[in-house]
Amino acid sequence: MTHEIRQRILRPATPEEKERHQHIRQQVEQEASELQQWAREAATRHRDRVTVGTVFTAQEADVLEAIDDYAAKHALANRSAVVREALSRLLEVEITKS
Numbered sequence: 001m002t003h004e005i006r007q008r009i010l011r012p013a014t015p016e017e018k019e020r021h022q023h024i025r026q027q028v029e030q031e032a033s034e035l036q037q038w039a040r041e042a043a044t045r046h047r048d049r050v051t052v053g054t055v056f057t058a059q060e061a062d063v064l065e066a067i068d069d070y071a072a073k074h075a076l077a078n079r080s081a082v083v084r085e086a087l088s089r090l091l092e093v094e095i096t097k098s
Contacts, residue, residue: 013021056064064079071082088095 067079067082070076071078076082076085084095
């Protein structure tokens with residue numbers, strides 16, 4: 001992959017830009033505590049779930065739900081076990097279940 005280096009034009013912000021940026025920063029600061037509270041409450045409601053720090057798209061969440069469902073129905077410990085089983089079937093290699 002090539003990296004193109006461009007020269008940036010730097011200039012001081014206009015008074016209007018400074019005011020707009022300050023206003024945005026203040027809004028974010030005001031909303032941050034509400035967002036933190038919401039996140040804490042959501043985490044409390046879902047204590048049985050593991051925090052992974054990743055946000056999935058709806059399509060990705062559907063795939064993960066299907067993997068989890070398969071694991072539950074086939075007595076597999078976790079998603080890694082599902083992947084190992086799928087690969088063993090695909091490659092026609094017998095693996096030891098863990």
